Amino acid sequence: MTQPTPVTASSPPRRRGLIAVAWLWVGAPLAYGLYELVQKATQLFTR
Amino acid sequence: MKPPVAPTGWSRWLVPPAALSVHLSIGQAYAWSVFKPPLESALDLSGTQSALPFQLGIVMLGLSAAFGGTLVERNGPRWAMAVALVCFSSGFLLSALGAATEQYWLIVLGYGFVGGIGLGIGYISPVSTLIKWFPDRPGMATGIAIMGFGGGALIASPWSAQMLDSFGTDSDGIALAFLVHGLTYAVFMTLGVLLVRVPRQEVRAQSPDPASAAPAGPQVSAKQAIRTPQFWCLWVVLCMNVTAGIGILEKAAPMITDFFADTSTPVSVSAAAGFVALLSAANMAGRIGWSSTSDLIGRKNVYRLYLGVGALMYLLIALYGDASKPLFVVCALVILSFYGGGFATVPAYLKDLFGTYQVGAIHGRLLTAWSTAGVLGPLIVNRVADSQEEAGKHGSSLYGLSFTIMIGLLVVGFVANELVRPVHVRHHVPAPRESADDAAHARDRQQPA
Numbered sequence: 199m200t201q202p203t204p205v206t207a208s209s210p211p212r213r214r215g216l217i218a219v220a221w222l223w224v225g226a227p228l229a230y231g232l233y234e235l236v237q238k239a240t241q242l243f244t245r
Numbered sequence: 246m247k248p249p250v251a252p253t254g255w256s257r258w259l260v261p262p263a264a265l266s267v268h269l270s271i272g273q274a275y276a277w278s279v280f281k282p283p284l285e286s287a288l289d290l291s292g293t294q295s296a297l298p299f300q301l302g303i304v305m306l307g308l309s310a311a312f313g314g315t316l317v318e319r320n321g322p323r324w325a326m327a328v329a330l331v332c333f334s335s336g337f338l339l340s341a342l343g344a345a346t347e348q349y350w351l352i353v354l355g356y357g358f359v360g361g362i363g364l365g366i367g368y369i370s371p372v373s374t375l376i377k378w379f380p381d382r383p384g385m386a387t388g389i390a391i392m393g394f395g396g397g398a399l400i401a402s403p404w405s406a407q408m409l410d411s412f413g414t415d416s417d418g419i420a421l422a423f424l425v426h427g428l429t430y431a432v433f434m435t436l437g438v439l440l441v442r443v444p445r446q447e448v449r450a451q452s453p454d455p456a457s458a459a460p461a462g463p464q465v466s467a468k469q470a471i472r473t474p475q476f477w478c479l480w481v482v483l484c485m486n487v488t489a490g491i492g493i494l495e496k497a498a499p500m501i502t503d504f505f506a507d508t509s510t511p512v513s514v515s516a517a518a519g520f521v522a523l524l525s526a527a528n529m530a531g532r533i534g535w536s537s538t539s540d541l542i543g544r545k546n547v548y549r550l551y552l553g554v555g556a557l558m559y560l561l562i563a564l565y566g567d568a569s570k571p572l573f574v575v576c577a578l579v580i581l582s583f584y585g586g587g588f589a590t591v592p593a594y595l596k597d598l599f600g601t602y603q604v605g606a607i608h609g610r611l612l613t614a615w616s617t618a619g620v621l622g623p624l625i626v627n628r629v630a631d632s633q634e635e636a637g638k639h640g641s642s643l644y645g646l647s648f649t650i651m652i653g654l655l656v657v658g659f660v661a662n663e664l665v666r667p668v669h670v671r672h673h674v675p676a677p678r679e680s681a682d683d684a685a686h687a688r689d690r691q692q693p694a
Contacts, residue, residue: 241519
């Protein structure tokens with residue numbers, strides 16, 4: 199009888215390239231939004 | 246449509262970016278105000294008229310999440326994300342046609358009605374899947390996605406403004422901006438449609454915390470859930486928490502200006518804009534921060550914090566807010582972080598109470614509390630401020646009554662949270678579909694190769 203290959207969350211991450219691209223895809227615009235936000239928020243302390 | 250099952254080796258860390266690609270897109274809705282002044286001048290509209298597409302969009306969000314939740318559960322996250330993509334993007338394309346031909350009703354229909362369906366289906370599309378992938382950290386997982394909804398406006402607001410600067414603010418420029426939005430969001434959301442997968446049984450069964458990974462515990466259908474007192478207690482909790490947050494959000498800029506108008510350190514218009522931006526950051530940080538914290542301290546405790554400490558923060562602003570600017574700012578930031586946290590933690594609270602069986606559909610129905618608060622919050626704050634102004638009050642005294650009402654609402658929410666108990670066994674699904682699937686998978690795995 200064959201046992202299933204354990205696939206756990208603590209296994210070494212696979213598809214590292216795809217994970218990096220996916221996070222970059224959503225991270226880059228979010229970083230742009232946060233940068234614009236910080237620019238605006240600093241006005242509270244500088245003016 | 247069959248939900249896409251993850252192949253062996255599919256990492257669960259591919260699912261949050263899939264969810265984020267949808268939530269960061271539909272979060273654009275909160276940046277609609279960027280289009281208001283250009284539309285008003287190009288199409289000769291009043292402020293009330295130019296708000297219509299957004300208002301209809303939020304109404305459709307609530308309705309489609311409430312009525313489409315069961316379909317989302319049945320057809321899976323890929324179907325839901327594809328529907329969200331088509332509706333949200335075609336809403337922009339219809340709006341582009343409306344602006345180009347100067348037919349405003351097409352913008353209302355496109356952005357508000359069609360796009361609004363995309364908002365609702367898109368909002369609930371990844372919730373159930375994320376909870377199944379992260380049974381050990383459901384609060385963090387849904388927090389990441391729902392943080393994206395807050396982040397969407399941060400991206401869209403400067404991006405849309407820059408686009409209008411480049412294309413012009415006449416009807417042709419607006420049409421071109423809508424067209425670019427529709428096409429860009431379609432491409433951006435495609436990542437979610439392509440990447441999202443429902444977990445294979447092995448992942449769920451062998452997650453770091455097997456006890457929490459097993460689909461044990463209560464499993465309640467969406468139809469049955471709305472017949473339980475727990476659902477309605479949570480409805481009141483969410484509605485009160487959102488209303489209290491809107492109490493600050495709705496009038497943040499004039500509020501900080503009024504509070505310090507008669508002091509030696511008055512707040513300028515640009516500083517008030519900075520305060521609003523800081524509130525957006527707190528709202529977003531609260532979504533991921535407090536929701537992740539709920540995995541450690543429990544859902545009921547974190548809502549005790551939102552509602553109890555939230556009421557205390559309102560009390561501090563009401564009593565000492567005009568005496569200290571840092572105190573005012575810190576209290577407002579804490580309230581806004583609780584507002585965001587309340588949105589992000591509720592799917593995990595629902596999972597604790599009703600199980601993963603139809604948690605997406607139950608979440609969809611609960612979002613009617615958001616729609617109600619969206620009407621209730623601004624109504625209370627604006628009515629009270631107007632009446633106080635008519636009574637000759639000024640400065641911080643304009644808001645005293647509003648804050649007292651908000652404290653009362655938070656106390657009501659706190660009591661509702663205290664009344665939440667585990668769901669009675671008579672509401673449980675006798676043979677959960679998920680458990681049947683588990684058994685079938687287990688039998689398959691035991692077959693000789």
